[in-house]
Amino acid sequence: MVGRDEAEQVTSPYSTGGGGTVLEHRFGAVLLAHLLLSDPVSALGDDATPVAVRFQDSGFSPVDDLIVVGDTADGAQRRLWIGVRRAPRFTTSDDSTADLLVSYVRVVTDHWDQVRAGRWRLALAVVSPNPAVQQVRELAVIAQGHPSDESFRAAVKQAGRTNEAVRTRLFYLDALIAQAASSQKVTTAEPASELTWRVLHVLRLWGLRLEGVDESDRTAVAGRLRNVVPSFSVAGADALFEVLERLSRRFAPAGASVTESMLRRQLSGTPIDRNPSYTAAWHVLDTLSTAETRVQQPGHHGGHCVPHVSPARLTCLIPTTSGDRSAACEPSSNRLQRIMVSGGRMCRGRRRSRLVAPGKFLAGHGLSCRPTDKQGCAP
Template sequence: MSYRRDTGLPAALPAQRAALQQEGPPPGQAGAGPYSTGGGGTVLEHRYGAVLLSHLLTGTPVPGLGDAVTPVRIRFQGRSVSRVDDIVVVGTAPNKKEVVLSIGVRRKPKLVPSEADSVKLIGDFLHVARARRALVDSGRWKLALAVVPSCIPAQQLRALAEMASAAGSWAEFQDRLRRPGSLQTAVRNRLTQMEEIVALLAPEPSAQTARETWRLLSALRLVEMRLEGADCTDRTYSVERLRAVTPQRSNEAAHALFAHLAEQVGAYAPGGAVVDLSRLQADLQGLDCFALAALPSPAAAVPARPATVRRPRTDRRRAHARLRWEVRLVTGAAHQPQVHDGTVVVVDDCWTLAFDADSGDQRWGKKIGGGHRPVVAGGACFASGLLGHARAWDLSTGQCSAPLALRMQDGLASVSDGVLFAGHPDTGLSACDVASKTVLWSGAGDRLQVMAAPQAHGGIVFALLQDRAASAPGQQVLAAVGAMSGHTVWRWPSGSCAIAHWSAGDQVLAAVADTPDRKQEIVALDRAGGALLWRHKLPGAAAAAPVHAGTAVHLTTRCGRALAWDAREGRLQWDVQAAQRIAAAPLVAGNGVNIAAFAPGRLVVLDPHSGGELWHRPAGGAFTTTPFMWGDRIWAGDRTGALHAWDPLTRRSTQQLPVRWSDEGGGQPAVEDRRMFVSTCSGWLQAWELH
């Protein structure tokens, strides 16, 4: 079977590739966002906010606001202006009057009276329709619900809203409802559910409830967010619009600018910011992908000339990277690759693909791993096969082995010192020798459910377990098992606390636990006996798992604090405010604690003994991943997809690779010798050489 270099999929499987592109977002992208219901995810809302900012930046009409209306400002979570408090867009009509669009952002709302979030959503819309009735009736205040296209309840609501708006009056709406075949049964049921929701919000006689429902439906519009999976039409159109405000007038620069806009939404939304054109332009100043002079001027008779790009002089001390090869993947949200024995393995949606590290030629592609990164060791990929039995796929040929005599669940396995440690909800923990495929032991963990991939360290395997019969998610157990025997060494129940992050080191096992009072604390257990050594309240939510370095335990918090404790005694060595916001763990290397900060976007290097700042360097974007060492450089990727490098000796920024990498799939670029392999957000797997 041959493989096409441009797709990353087997040439004989076009039908499967088409089906894959229709399956929706990659695993791991769904989840509740800060202002979504039904499983939205912060990424979707930030992208939609970036789409709206692209309209504001280019002065183009916003869908739902009006074709003749120019957007002038956007308020995020603007409850002081509108009860529909996700996004409020204000525009100016040709008659100089303001037009307002209140947008409720939900991914897949159920729109049923039994769901509290649906009742609250409709209640907010209903409140605006009542409080701003005159403006709503005149068309100067509009209501919109933004959902993904696959939301069936919202599609049914669209049919009702279109009929209510076209009717023009309550009586005409009732006449249309009485006509045979005017609505499908499911759509009529949706109308009944909407009336029940309105009745819950304002108990009134049934006729008044039905009339109030019609009034709300006639004012409501549906906006589809095409920003997920294979259908990213809205993002494509936004990039096309943004080309006009980039100095290069290129798709690549517009793509980078869109990523910056999504990053800005992450800063605007939590504080309920009001963003107008001048503020947005000021926040984007200094970016290579944005040129203020390229914006169209209303007073100009001819289009403004694009700004001249001033290229900095080349620093001879800088290390230069060369793109060795690149191959096309399926989506722009592939996991960061793994490299082993000259083979690069990358997970893209439900596909696991293997490439030759030297040439980039694809060796094979298989539907294994269930969207999780497989365990790569001993010249093979280990993943779950049929009935949950572990299998090994040869890295060179993709040939599958016979089922191993142990069961595993994808995402719940790790490898250490040539031993595969696999977890399964039914069989607990098991261990297998990678070279011989021989099962060493199975059933460890007292049949408790394995909650995360085990961590092996110093002859002991540590695991997070939970009783299947536990009534609360906080009833979890941290356990230590002999790596070669499978015998339980110790167990530590977390009680009423849920384990948010944990990691094992030479001295202790450190865990971050969520307490019943909605705070977090750090807990240290003796790695040999499991005894509780110390515990401390944290000043904020932890950004990631604790990092062990020598005799110290390091931790960063989302509120920008960096802390270090003595591992055995629990004495706080230092606690400093390193940034306003941190979203990743630190890297303790090169005689420093290296922190890639989210806000402000910069690399901060602290003294590991005192916590004092040794140096810092600003960068163009907000960092969301842990820094890593490649060669003699410190590297970190920001949210826009750019990789930055710093020389720890000269403390200078040495390079910025335009790889536009994606951290949506998790992980970091794979590094081997002086080569780096990275999955980009534009759907490419690239290999870079550092000279």
């Protein structure tokens, strides 16, 4: 994590409940694979397409392990802040968990409106489903089903709803949250009980299977990566995951914010295919690879739009009064432009007798267009 001192690096992270760099880097590789494939990320939501992964970005977020940003169908974005801990104990003597809870409390106090609107989420990724983790998970399930601290605590006390161990864990969690709220990093007048409910109300517990005798999460991701390696090779998918893990180790100390196009540039030289989520869109774009569509615009006789397709980029150059400008076609863009269709070919311009909205032509294939500064895209 950003800000670790040398003594903390020497101490075994597993003895303190922390995730450790090996676990974090492997988990980072899993998230990079989701980004590369445009696969939904657990806890971010199945309705969100991941568009960026941020590594240990303490300058951007108080939760400085990992952040995933995803586009949603309503044109907005959702952010997931993920703390990584191998086996948190959730006691006042558990310094690693106490530090993480300070971060969580900052999120639910400084950004409560976004959290309440569902745009920001919290997750805790753990390896060991120890009793403390299982009890916190049970409390989180109850809290997510209640709109206030009062109704949540009434449900916890309801006969037969929880056992004594779960109620005791809530007592310890209240103490941890109160300790976190007293930190100089937190500014709030809310009582600790309210803050405990807020954290539990939006917290997702994420069990990781990435080490030891159970590496099934890695196996599942390697299976999905077969879709982007030549010949659907198992060995190629395994090698690609190892490259992603090396990149994760490189991105972490830099606090990198990684997009799919940036990731593909970093993977230059590694044999990978196009994003399988946009197979139909690539089929449409491939028909344009050698096409030249003439566009008549006022003051531009013979103006034209020249599509150029490569495995990772499509750039459409359009003559304008201020010089050439490109429109990069990107999946799930929020800023849609209008698209021209002529004889089965596509180009972008200001005037044409037939104008077709992206929803009628490309949106069904996962593509739309927006102006950029001569930067291509990787659908």
